[in-house]
Amino acid sequence: MATTGKVIKCRAAVAWEPNVPLMMEEIEVAPPQEGEIRIKVVATGVCHTDLYHLFEGKDKRGFPTVLGHEGAGVVESVGPGVTDFKPGDKVIPLFLSQCGECKFCKCPKTNLCDCSWSSKYYDIMSDPTTRFTCRGQPVLQFMGTSTFSEYTVINQIAVAKIQDDAPLDRVCLLGCGISTGYGAAVNTAGVTPGSVCAVFGLGAVGLAAVMGCKNAGASRIFAVDINEQKFEKAKVFGATDFLNPKAYNKPISEVLAELTNGGVDFSLECVGNTEVSEVSTAIILEAAREDFTACLCHEERVLKLG
Structure with missing residues (x-):
């Protein structure tokens, strides 16, 4: 794709601080790094967890951020070391990753992957490592996903490939609400x-x-x-x-x-x-x-x- 390896400018709903409505902004999305995938988000749902972080979250270290964790899209490009995904694949971002190697992934009783953002940064609901910038400053990626953006960059262990004919405006709900219930x-x-x-x-x-x-x-x-x-x-x-x-x-x-x-x-x-x-x-x-x-x-x- 023409955008491969380049910074993409796109629209995103940015939460600058707690208890303040989201702002539509133009953000910069950097190319994916080692083991990462850049995704064009086609559809996203709104979960109460997004609203909770915005209106009831108490830790200001979790801002500014791009919310959203219930989405679906198409792979735009992949970073070095990514072999299971290719541009054009339809995917669902996962806020609970699966590295497949840590003791938690190998245990049938838990899905709390040791490589997930939540294992280290649960209090701020985000991983400080981000590929987003806006107005010259870093913007966090909420729950490692950030689907309230036209493009997002996600670790390959937090992405699930789906079939080519999947309706993205429906399967986006599988990312949280449907799988939860x-x-x-x-x-x-x-x-x-x-x-x-x-x-x-x-x-x-x-x-x-x-x-x-x-x-x-x-x-x-x-x-x-x-x-x-x-x-x-x-x-x-x-x-x-x-x-x-x-x-x-x-x-x-x-x-x-x-x-x-x-x-x-x-x-x-x-x-x-x-x-x-x-x-x-x-x-x-x-x-x-x-x-x-x-x-x-x-x-x-x-x-x-x-």
Whole structure:
């Protein structure tokens, strides 16, 4: 390509500081270095993690930055040492890398690659090593990806090649939201054939969880949300029963217990709210409580487990 080995000027949404709206800027994107890939971003989603870093992040060292970690694009050029990718390949950036060599990559119980940006720079949500500049100063790459830019440079261990006919405006969601919900059902929870499941929250993550439960063979899937307009879409993804907590004069946990003869086998909380998390754990059958995983994003939030 004509741009290979050259600095590319393009548009990007830059977050200059916390709690300040993004600014559309012209940035410079340097050529990829050893083991790196420069990607033309075709489509990107917006995840709440992007909004969290912008409006609730407390560490100013994470700015200025280009947000976005849920995208898809086409390889523009590759740096020295890159053999698995070539210009023209369709790819999905990964905010969780896989070097394939460290002890974490070789362990089947974790995906926390020791070479990932998060292993060293979790507090600022970025790797200080960046190929972006704007107004004469470096701009960080959020979560090692930065898909709110027309071009980005990513380490080859944080890129997944996809088929040539993949619709980029759809598969971009696989970079975070879809894999989060689907993986929670299939991998983390390990939904089993014939089981009864409940999914709280029917956003992108929740719908993906519903899909995961269905594909894992669940016989009954309760979709729980206060917005009933989401029920029709949840039905398409595989939900069988639909509950709006506001439609009952009793706790939704009691409603579910009555409808399932005591509780469900698997419960997935896809809202990000500790009160909902407490409800979702309360309706799991005692016999099904072999494992429990919780992820709290805000240090001031407390989840009651008993």
